[in-house]
Amino acid sequence: MTSLPAPGGKKLGLVIDLDTCVGCHACATNCKEWNTGGHMAPLTDTNPYGGHQDGVWFNRVHTYEVSDAGAATPESRTLHFPRSCLHCEQPACVTVCPTGASYKRAGDGIVLVDESKCIGCKLCSWACPYGAREYDVTEGVMKKCTLCIDRIYNENLEERDRVPACVATCPTGARHFGDLGDPQSDVSALVRARGGTDLLPELGYAPINKYLPPRSKSGGGSIPPAEAPAPKAGVWALIDRVLTR
């Protein structure tokens, strides 16, 4: 049923720290590695070793130069930005689906595709503002992030491994997984502490996943000189004074 379930208490999702992400693409790589054998398998690649290679990925890492548009002399910074399904509370990708293949789970809020019902009309990918859904030309169905439902509930894994593959592999701890519907959870506390934001909130999709903005640079953002200034006291100061004379 593509009508949305009544809002539940549990909202599983990710919190991504744009301050610590170093853009290594490990999350995207491990996502591909796990999910090509997981719930939505395979994540087909076409022409992988030739020109014009293409393929299905659930997670893509962009890199930007970001600067304050309002400042007279804008300080700029490099920003790495992993983009994946945000498991929205108002997922139009689900409600536009004509077949009932797309659905949002009432129990934990995860948005999934039942591939056996998907006709491959691609309308859900048009309805997603974030480009989270990618069409598999070989299988003729739409594919998307499952929040690793085959890991997070997997009793064959050790408890510490029951997190999405992207979270498990992140070498800088920039990705956090938890219940954003529970105000007491670690991820909710992190969002409060760091001012986590929604992507494109004006479109009204109410994403579950949150992004933590980069912290301001130390020293107010100004770049310190590479060479130390002349010392004011000590032997070097004395030599400096003698030679300056």
Place this chain on the structure above:
Amino acid sequence: MNPAFSVIFFTTASGAGYGLLIVAGVLSILGELPPDTPFAVATMGIALAAVTAGLLASTFHLGHPERAWRALSQWRSSWLSREGVMAIATYIPALGFGGSWILPGLVPGPRGAWATAMIVCALTTVFTTAMIYRSLKPIPQWYNGWVVANYLLLGPMSGAVILSALVTTASGTNFVLAALVVSFICGAWARKSAYWRTMEQTGLPDAGSALGLPGQRVRSVEWPHTERNYLLKEMGFAIGRKHAEKLRRFSVVTAFIAPLALTVGAAFLTHSWAILATWIAAFSAVTGVVVERWLFFAEAQHSVTLYYKGSAD
């Protein structure tokens, strides 16, 4: 948005087909429809062929056309599903109307009732088609109040121009129909021009907002991939905007100006010249609507392109 051939063919062909049914139904209620059988067969044949070809074409781009029946199930939430249901439902009054027109006495009930049901169903189908696009928030060129009016005017306009050619061929100029053609063309022209003017001021949200950093200037330094992926092939189409101005002018001339002049002119011509003029008007209008529909897709921008383009310069 990538202007896929199947979708453009589907929306223009089925729009013209449903438009033909709507205008034929209106003329029938007004008592202006010539009764002769070959004309009736041709009109209903063209209308149902256009509708059916359009519906079949819309299944060509599916990954699993054999599962297309499933698309009728989610009418509670999905405009695409509602369109499928309405498209099939419209066959019932259309066949009832056609039957009672071509072979009076074949179908029970008054023809006026069939005509009314057919007009309501066909209009609803065109409305649901428009709503598929109008409800997509990531695409500002579609998510606005102009889209439904454009579809509801352009479909009947193409249908009216085709019916005008058929009626003129069968029995000469019909002034009620000519007045309908002129009204639909003027209405569609006015709305489409207003839509295009509004679109000059319409664009995507701020790229900073797409990254959760409103107010920040964003320059894309590196994409996640080196080749064009599904998202860019499907939603990153820019050729339409490059040639938009020329194509809009071509569309205005072929869809509106030429059919308007030819329809008005045909009223003053001898029968054989009027036939020629109205058929040229019909082909011109259909060509213009195809170009208009191509632009409707090609000019539409999807918010996912913000992640690839960054802030506008």
